[in-house]
Amino acid sequence: MLKKIMSLYENSVLSSVQPTYTFDQYYIFYDKTEKNWLSIPKSNLTENELNLLKVLYEQVKMSSVPPSSLSRKWHEFLLLDGPIPTLSSESNFRFIQFQIKGHGVDPTEIESAIKGFFSDEVQIIWEDDHYGIVIEERRQFSLTESELTSIADTLESDFYVKVSFYIGKLYSASSQLRNHFHQEKEYFEFAKKNLTSTSIITFEKIFPAFVAFNLPDDIKDKVNTELSSIFLEDPELYTTIKVFLENNLNASLTAKKLFIHRNTLQYRIDKFIDKTGVQLKDFYGAFTVFLACLLFEQNK
Template identity: 75%
Template sequence: MLKKLMSIYKDSILYSELPKHTSDQFYIFFDEPQKNWLAIPKASLTEKEINLLQVLYEQVKIPLKPLSTLSRIWHDYLLFNGSMPSLSAESNFRFIQFHVKGLGVDPTEIEPAIKGFFSDEVQIIWEDDHNGIVIEERRQLSLTESELSSMADTLESDFYVKISFYFGRVYPFSSHLRNQFLQEKEYFEFAKENLERTNILTFEKIFPAFVAFNLPDFMKEKIKQELSSVFSEDPELYTTIKVFLENNLNASLTAKKLYIHRNTLQYRIDKFIDKTGVQLKDFYGAFTVFLACLLFEQRK
């Protein structure tokens, strides 16, 4: 079937095996039954045609530049279920995924800048010119979450782009490693689509919203009836309560982040408690209200 498309897209290229790298000016689609890959110039496709091709075929993302032997092995293993790297079973790894948002993003410029923040050699593989993965070994874990946040700020100011990171957990090298990476990738993709922008994301920051998003509709409706209607009536109250909960019920820090006086903050908290009857300083109350905040945010 892909061969027939070549008559429509004159400058397209058909491959009998997965190409090692290609230009960023092409989209690549894979025909599973025929085991063929077709590279079609981006300029030849409309948005409607791209969406149709993505339904019919698997879109494949190829690194934009040649990779080292080890990086190639990691790339094929993580993204295409290739062979596992030949490494010590005692090794431990962490994956730091990143997404770069901006015009004219050049991976060849950003990659050395990212590597410069790490004290030891790391592997960096790119899914496309906006998404990549930093692979750290246990002995190399050189950045904390706060340092990664500073790194994001520096990259944004140097390259005039917006960048977000998913700070993965440490995993032992095993046959489960790829599935663990794919689970983190699912969380990161969810966050990019559904959460308000933040430059550092972790499992703990994403999972509550992930759970809320996947609740059955009847459960969402119950929470809406009990609590979320208050936020619909007063969106400012929603913002205040959510920031208060996100900052561990620290009134001073919350007031500072909202640029309001502590008395104003306390007034809004008291107002919420009066309307709902739910106490925020109780763990169960705080948990329930935070869930309501997440659901209200998704509806927005």
């Protein structure tokens, strides 16, 4: 099959051994049955063709080795289990992970653009040409969530790509940095699959969904029985309640985001309360209903 696919794309390379080099201009796919690797020039594939090949074969993502000495040390420490770079014990760091969705992404241009938004020098390492990590040493100021949202919007308009960020927490310099990074990487991977409505991810945004996803089945069944059945009957009610909770019970902001009148919003909220007996403006009620919304979303 790979031979047939290779014939469709000029300058493709079929190999019986895994390439030991980094092909910045190629996508590499592995056929487990035939145990062959196929390298296809990135310029020859449309985004739809790439997505189809990802379904059929395992895409081999080969990381680029950073050119600078410090970036290389961070690359080896975080991604290859190498020794920790020499760091001041008084330093604090955070990792800002990012994923780029788009065709013909040039990591060099993206990296240069991202660095331009930071007032202090940062290190950027890449796992592949669509996923990278900004390593920021905390000095005086760090970019806020709203500023990273602006960066995502700017990159989208300048490079015609979609960018999502995971903003990590601040950690002191220690050998535990790698463990912290891999835990945040797990959250980001989960977010990319299950939280597609926002481009900026934080621990507090993803953790409720992460907990809901990992609940035992019997607990999920209890929540679904008590609350989620009403959302099956009225999906519009689910959307209304979830947006209301996500906007801190702010009726004006919720009505604006849903493009409905405040009276319509209040009618739907009252309808939900009448059917469930759960008060949304009570902390415990809001928490329980939000959990039900997350489980309903997962079941969809």
